[in-house]
Amino acid sequence: MDVHSLVADPLFMDAAKDDYRLRPDSPAFRLGFKPIPVERIGPYAHELRASWPLVEAEGAREKPLNTPR
Numbered sequence: 001m002d003v004h005s006l007v008a009d010p011l012f013m014d015a016a017k018d019d020y021r022l023r024p025d026s027p028a029f030r031l032g033f034k035p036i037p038v039e040r041i042g043p044y045a046h047e048l049r050a051s052w053p054l055v056e057a058e059g060a061r062e063k064p065l066n067t068p069r
Helices: 026-031
Strands: 013-015 019-022
Touching: none
Parallel strands: none
Antiparallel strands: 013 019
16 A cells, blocks of 8 residues: 555446446545546447448457457
């Protein structure tokens, strides 16, 4: 543990139902944590996005691209 660590229950809304938003009394907020706008993550319909609806290329799961780094 370093001096600036906080070991505590994050107080998720309902982790058993995959709701990992933080409750208002979460100790994470005392550290300056800003809530992640989960509703804006991932695919969503928008006039400027060409990727909606998502259409997976045939065979993409069977033969994923392995791009070297």
